[in-house]
Amino acid sequence: MTYEAIINLQQHPIQDANYTNECKAKLDRNGALVMENFLTDSTINFLQNEAGEVRPLAYFCHQNHNAYLLDSDPEFPSEHIRNLELVSDKGCVPHDQVPEDSPLRTLYEWSDFREFLANVLEEPIFPYADTLSSININYFEKGQQLGWHYDNASFAVTLMVQAPEQGGEFEYRERVRNKEAGEQGFFDTEAVVNGSLACKTLAMGDGALVLFRGRNSLHRVAPVTSDQARILVTLNFNTEPGMMLSELARMTFFGRLE
Ligand SMILES: O=C(O)CCC(=O)C(=O)O
Ligand SMILES: [Fe+2]
Secondary structure (H helix, E strand, O other): OOHHHHEOOOOOOOOOHHHHHHHHHHHHHHOEEEEOOOEOHHHHHHHHHHHHHHHHHOEEEEEEEOOOOOOOOOOOOOOOOOOOOEEEEEEEEOHHHOOOOOHHHHHHHOHHHHHHHHHHHOOOOEOOOOOOOOEEEEEEOOOOEEEEEOOOOOOEEEEEEEOOOOEOOEEEEOOOOEHHHOEOOHHHHHHHHOOOOOOEEEOOOOOOEEEEOOOOOEEEEOOEOOOOOEEEEEEOOEOOOOOOOOHHHHHHHHOOOO
């Protein structure tokens, strides 16, 4: 498939410097950028079929973690928000099982797309050096979710391939902690998790490209409640060349190291 056939370049002229600057301004303002209808309808159809075909290869994980994605801190009790265990469960088809002819690979490898991302994110971007982590097809089936957390990475790039019919909302609240300043934001983190402090929902339809800064913004994917799964592709990059995802993370999310 050609780039024009994959992406709605009229609506999202990512090779244009003015458009790129607009996107960067939106991301800086909101901590998130949703580019609806980034993928053409035919790409969405193709990717929904592809995701259905490789679905039997998905590795499903069930994980307990705290919002900080750190080992628990013995200085706090287990019910403290620092240590409170939350649940995540989803399936994942890793990079090496994404079909060779997939438009996901064409997009991921396109130099103009990478240049757009690097300019909008103001970070250099490089693919993962391991064989599993760069492109991931994620499945959230009925009852599955991603618990509240802060990302380790400074940004995430995702493509919504199939929105669920019900549930599965991406919920977030910006600037709840300040990792760089060593401020863990316990009070507000707990208030968001227990529902007493409001969060926002980031709407994303089929074909949306989403850029999100999740290091200090608390976020989750609510449990999917429809039979229709939420299928979301993460396009994963590093700010340095030659990096691999940690062995622990690869075992957790993919069930193997290579
Ligand atoms: O599924 C999503 O939309 C976001 C996933 C996410 O927050 C993550 O992988 O850290
Ligand atoms: Fe996240």
